[in-house]
Amino acid sequence: MKKITVVMAFAGIIGLAVSCKKEANESEVNNISTTYKAFVIDWTADWCNPCGQNAVPAMAAALKNYQYQIVGVSLHKKDGIVANYDITDKLKEAFDLAGTPQFVVGAESLQAGSVSIDGKIKTQLGANGQAYCGIGVSKKIDGNTVKVNYNLKFFKDYADGAKVLFIAIENHIPGTQTGNPSLKEHNEVARAGDFSSIVTGAISKGASFEGSIDLPLPADVVNKDNIEVVAVVFNNGITAHLNANSTATH
Amino acid sequence: MKSKIIITLLVLGVFLTADASAASRKKKKKGFYEGQKTVHVGIGFPSMVNTSKNDLSIYGEAKTKAMPPVSLRFESAVSNNISFGGFLGYSKETVTVTDRTNPKNINGFDYSFTVVGARAGFHIPLKSKKLDPYGALMLGYTMIKGKPFGENNYFDEPKNKFAYSFHTGINYYIQPKFALFAEVGYGFAIANVGATIRF
Numbered sequence: 001m002k003k004i005t006v007v008m009a010f011a012g013i014i015g016l017a018v019s020c021k022k023e024a025n026e027s028e029v030n031n032i033s034t035t036y037k038a039f040v041i042d043w044t045a046d047w048c049n050p051c052g053q054n055a056v057p058a059m060a061a062a063l064k065n066y067q068y069q070i071v072g073v074s075l076h077k078k079d080g081i082v083a084n085y086d087i088t089d090k091l092k093e094a095f096d097l098a099g100t101p102q103f104v105v106g107a108e109s110l111q112a113g114s115v116s117i118d119g120k121i122k123t124q125l126g127a128n129g130q131a132y133c134g135i136g137v138s139k140k141i142d143g144n145t146v147k148v149n150y151n152l153k154f155f156k157d158y159a160d161g162a163k164v165l166f167i168a169i170e171n172h173i174p175g176t177q178t179g180n181p182s183l184k185e186h187n188e189v190a191r192a193g194d195f196s197s198i199v200t201g202a203i204s205k206g207a208s209f210e211g212s213i214d215l216p217l218p219a220d221v222v223n224k225d226n227i228e229v230v231a232v233v234f235n236n237g238i239t240a241h242l243n244a245n246s247t248a249t250h
Numbered sequence: 251m252k253s254k255i256i257i258t259l260l261v262l263g264v265f266l267t268a269d270a271s272a273a274s275r276k277k278k279k280k281g282f283y284e285g286q287k288t289v290h291v292g293i294g295f296p297s298m299v300n301t302s303k304n305d306l307s308i309y310g311e312a313k314t315k316a317m318p319p320v321s322l323r324f325e326s327a328v329s330n331n332i333s334f335g336g337f338l339g340y341s342k343e344t345v346t347v348t349d350r351t352n353p354k355n356i357n358g359f360d361y362s363f364t365v366v367g368a369r370a371g372f373h374i375p376l377k378s379k380k381l382d383p384y385g386a387l388m389l390g391y392t393m394i395k396g397k398p399f400g401e402n403n404y405f406d407e408p409k410n411k412f413a414y415s416f417h418t419g420i421n422y423y424i425q426p427k428f429a430l431f432a433e434v435g436y437g438f439a440i441a442n443v444g445a446t447i448r449f
Binding site for chain 1: 310347351354357403
């Protein structure tokens with residue numbers, strides 16, 4: 001009898017521990033980013049030779065140089081890493097992207113080589129020291145869908161509305177890069193995403209918006225455990241970048 | 251500010267001790283009696299005045315460090331049971347928030363709280379000259395000053411607010427003019443301990 005009681009108690013404790021444990025690919029809503037984080041898109045492809053020389057190393061260096069201060073996305077043309085995704089078309093149109101290599105910093109698209117990405121990020125960080133708003137974001141992988149919850153809060157009055165770009169990115173994708181043979185994996189690769197219009201008109205200081213969005217993942221995601229979510233806040237016309245955050249802390 | 255308060259309390263204590271020596275020549279009475287005047291200096295645990303009741307965890311890891319509230323009271327016995335007087339209290343706290351998405355972003359607020367109020371006490375007469383049990387009610391006003399630090403863009407200027415407290419406690423007279431007091435209840439602090447000088 002005593003043995004049964006001990007076994008039942010042990011099973012109960014194990015059961016409680018299992019029920020309390022969060023899934024590995026599920027996260028709480030991050031805290032709202034109270035400081036400004038710059039947003040960078042690296043428009044690239046694994047077959048793009050100048051991308052290997054310019055784009056990928058520049059992105060990696062930027063993420064390192066501005067730790068915790070930027071949110072980066074690597075947007076691929078159709079290549080060995082991604083097929084032609086919906087998110088690629090959406091961002092191409094939104095940021096007027098054409099030939100690779102190209103960058104977006106904030107809401108401005110730039111031709112790689114014509115301008116220093118480092119200098120552009122520095123300018124963005126300097127100009128937006130006091131962020132208009134902050135956003136917290138979470139992810140939960142449910143089958144082939146990334147369920148995203150967000151919490152957006154405004155610290156100042158803002159006249160031009162808000163639109164949030166949510167992107168599911170995948171890290172640690174094995175693969176080489178033309179022009180950069182030392183590269184063995186691809187990171188921050190955009191897999192799915194969408195714009196969500198939050199407010200079209202003026203927003204008052206203190207206003208807060210909570211919501212959720214589902215991002216269906218494409219079939220060729222390598223490892224769902226390596227999926228993270230970035231949330232990027234723009235004005236309604238996507239001409240000004242207000243803030244960004246990510247479920248990954250780096 | 252803290253040092254100013256301590257110096258003020260010390261000066262007051264010396265003055266009142268001198269005055270109390272004159273009072274000692276008066277005939278000995280009960281623990282509480284009509285006409286007596288007392289000054290009480292105390293420290294409280296824990297501080298109940300704070301502005302960090304909002305959920306700051308949405309901005310990061312929030313930690314609060316509060317100074318134990320100190321208080322100074324003056325009371326005058328208008329009968330053998332009732333006293334009226336004034337209350338002055340001071341406390342401060344620091345709220346520090348660390349952004350989990352950017353650990354380099356540490357920000358927060360420094361607050362100070364000054365409470366002024368009127369306090370009424372009901373004293374239970376005992377035969378003992380040493381013991382003075384009482385219940386007391388204080389009504390007043392809390393003046394709050396706040397100052398943000400770090401990259402802080404969500405600071406709201408704090409608003410002054412109405413203050414009240416109710417406590418039950420006891421003065422224990424070690425000497426005719428000097429007692430230690432302890433009280434528990436609700437208000438500026440849950441519990442207060444300190445010294446009482448009668449003159």
